[in-house]
Amino acid sequence: MKLIQLDGTTGGGQMLRTALSLAMITGQPFRMTNIRGKRPKPGLMCQHLTCVKAACEISDGTADGAEIGSTELVFRAGRIRGGEHRFAIGTAGSTNLLYQTLLPALLYAEAPATLRLEGGTHNPMAPPFEFIDQVFLPTLWRMGAEASVTLLESGFAPVGGGVIECAVTPCNGLRPLVLEVRGELTSLSLRVPTRNLPIHIAGRMLDAALAELPCDDATVEIREPGPGRGVCCLYQANFTNAVEMTSAFGETNVTAERVGRRAGKLLSDFIGAEVPVGRHLTDQLLLPMALAGGGSFLTMAPDDHVPTNISVIEKFLPLQIKVEEAGRGKWRIGTA
Known part of the structure; x- marks a missing residue:
């Protein structure tokens, strides 16, 4: 071939x-x-x-x-084979991105699969575990996918050491999804997972995020014992027809307040955009949408990942994906 x-x-x-x-x-x-x-x-x-x-x-x-x-x-x-598989990245490289590589194929396997993936679960260069669990997978469930993930050990960059377990059941094909209306905002939640750092750092991060975007459900989560150290700020918004999570990660020479404000502002900007799909989910929905053979969604102005990802998809599948402005800062992405 x-x-x-x-x-x-x-x-x-x-x-x-x-x-x-x-x-x-x-x-x-x-x-x-x-x-x-x-x-x-x-x-x-x-x-x-x-x-x-x-x-x-x-x-x-x-x-x-x-x-x-x-x-x-x-x-x-x-x-494509189901069964049990274990893969270790050996660094803080993202287990979540590894999972997203294997998941689409395993939906077309001949038998269910169980994965144990070891590496980074909270890495500033990739969506955190909670995004996969709370945002990405629930969207795929609406398309007919049967898959779940479980966090066994958090792995913060740069050490890693995280572990997730994933279960995937083959399906008869994904269903097209039209996601253009998100509905009313039903709840906000703020989580600050931290490990092996003074607790006041996570507290300051949480307070700064709340100052940017207030909510009643906010807490610091201690992820000890475990390898390495780290902290991140995860802010989630649930709507009647959509969910979004923004994240910001602690790093050297960056104040906790700046990290918290960033997570809060990112979510505030998303809420103001009045779209159901955020930028990270946009890139991750392109392949499932193409495999379903149709669908569309509204999102914010797409980043550079979108056209490059589309160019790959269109090489393999006999369809076109259109990206067009939909007015008032919204963009519609769908199959042609």
Whole structure:
């Protein structure tokens, strides 16, 4: 079978993850060159290599160029296998992004699958575990997916050491979802998970987020004992027809107040945008929507991940995804 040719110069790890998912589902092999070409450290890093190796295992596939630093990869998938699998990233690389690489394929497996994934669960370069559990998966359930995730151990960057377990039941195909009305705001909740740091840091972060966007359900969560240390601010909004979570992570030389204000402002901006889908979920819904063969949603102005992700999807599937302004700062994304 002829190789699909992909140029990763302008994209990041998401291009590779989407290509791996689609190659497993469609059986079409691909060659990607210039992987993460414009990143400070181009080529495959530990988290990307783990995605490649995991895709090989669950699909009896092969990968040429699967090594750290490689800027070219040829991947060929076989038959998708369910069963029990364990994958360890070895760094604080995101277990949540690894899960999102494997989940679409396992929905098309011949048997249910259980995954144990080890690495980072709270990483500033990826959605936190709670986003997957509270925002991403509930949206997929509405499309007919049967999947769940459980947090066994939090893993903060840069140490990692987190563990999640995932269960996936194959389905008969995803259903199209139209998500253009979010309904009324029903609740707000604020969580500040922390480990091995003075408690006043998390408290200041929480207070700053509340000053930006008040809510009655706010608490600090101690995630000890465990490896490493870290803190993040997770702010969630539930609507009658949608849910969104924003996050901000503690980092060296950045005050707790600044982190808390950022999480609060991000959610406040989303609420003001009057759309049902946030920027992170936008990128993550493109592939399920395409696999369902239809659907649409309203979101905020999309970031650069969206066109690069769409370009990969359209190489594998016989459809087009349109991105168009819908007025008043809203954007509609849907299949053509």
